[in-house]
Amino acid sequence: MKYVxxxxxxxxxxxxxxxxxxxxxxxxxGISRTSDGGLEEEAKKxxxxxVFVPWDLTELETLxxxxxxxxxxxxxxxxxxxxxxxxxxxxxVTEIKNLSxxxxxxxxxxxxxxxxxxxxxxxxKVGGRFPFxxxxxxxxxxxxSPRRLWAVYGAAKAGVDHFVSSLALEYKGKDNMRxxxxxxxxxxxxxxxxxxxxxxxxxxxxxxxxxxxxRQKKVYDPDLVxxxxxxxxxxxxxxxGSVWRWE
Numbered sequence: 001m002k003y004v005x006x007x008x009x010x011x012x013x014x015x016x017x018x019x020x021x022x023x024x025x026x027x028x029x030g031i032s033r034t035s036d037g038g039l040e041e042e043a044k045k046x047x048x049x050x051v052f053v054p055w056d057l058t059e060l061e062t063l064x065x066x067x068x069x070x071x072x073x074x075x076x077x078x079x080x081x082x083x084x085x086x087x088x089x090x091x092x093v094t095e096i097k098n099l100s101x102x103x104x105x106x107x108x109x110x111x112x113x114x115x116x117x118x119x120x121x122x123x124x125k126v127g128g129r130f131p132f133x134x135x136x137x138x139x140x141x142x143x144x145s146p147r148r149l150w151a152v153y154g155a156a157k158a159g160v161d162h163f164v165s166s167l168a169l170e171y172k173g174k175d176n177m178r179x180x181x182x183x184x185x186x187x188x189x190x191x192x193x194x195x196x197x198x199x200x201x202x203x204x205x206x207x208x209x210x211x212x213x214x215r216q217k218k219v220y221d222p223d224l225v226x227x228x229x230x231x232x233x234x235x236x237x238x239x240x241g242s243v244w245r246w247e
Contacts, residue, residue: 008087016226168241
């Protein structure tokens, strides 16, 4: 059997990814700070293997223990293990002159530092236990297409992309391990809705006009995006170190 560990499963793309993997017969281990978004009940109805692990990824000193727990939940005879770093936060969305130390610190800890620390701990715990290992990092198009007020989020995700490149370089020549970054499209998620709530009414109105009147902006259902990503991951379509962008 194959197993996937997904962070940030309570909503949005993380929840959609968990459902796609469950439906396809994978064992799923979901991690989020509070709720699992009802995934445990859905898994029971489908008769699938799902374990929820509540954990705050910003508590960096605990991530070694989290990695140990993650590995302990995966049977030793598993054919493949995938770790999807999906948890993230866009805030603060503001002008650079208005940024506070605490906001910047929290964003980088969740979006970048915890990802690096957990990956390192996970690799130590895994060793050579499983035949094939994939590390998938959900990043952002803002890395290559900077957006106004997204300075911190874009910078944090740029760090993730660089980390993926370095990770792939370290494991170059090892065919049983891949590290890939994903730049998903705009999705109709709570993260996006919260972002729009923090902007002006005129900004929200123009966004609505672009989507529904001019048809110039596409905002995708996270379930659709999740299925596309699932097939890319399952079929090992992407070489290690690559960045896949939704076009």
